Amino acid sequence: MSKSKIVKANQKIAEKVVGAFGRIENTVVGGYTKIEDAFVGRYLTKSGETIEQAKQRLREENKP
Incomplete structure (x- = not known):
């Protein structure tokens, strides 16, 4: 009986730890x-280009 209490307690602890890690x-x-978007928007976009378009362009340029 005491083993099942320990197992249940460990499961509760594990759930809380995993939840906290996820958050x-x-x-x-x-x-x-947010930092990446601000940097790309400020320094790497070309005129008339959105942040997502700039990110896509950079990915394509950096492909091996």
Whole structure:
């Protein structure tokens, strides 16, 4: 009986840790994307080009 309590407690802890990691990951990736978009928009876009178009152009230019 005590083993099942430990297993249940470990499962709850694991769920909370995974959930917290997911939230942290989303926050970090979202912050990076905002910084990346600002940089591309400010320094790498050509006249009349959107940020997404500039990113696509850069991906194509950097293909091996």
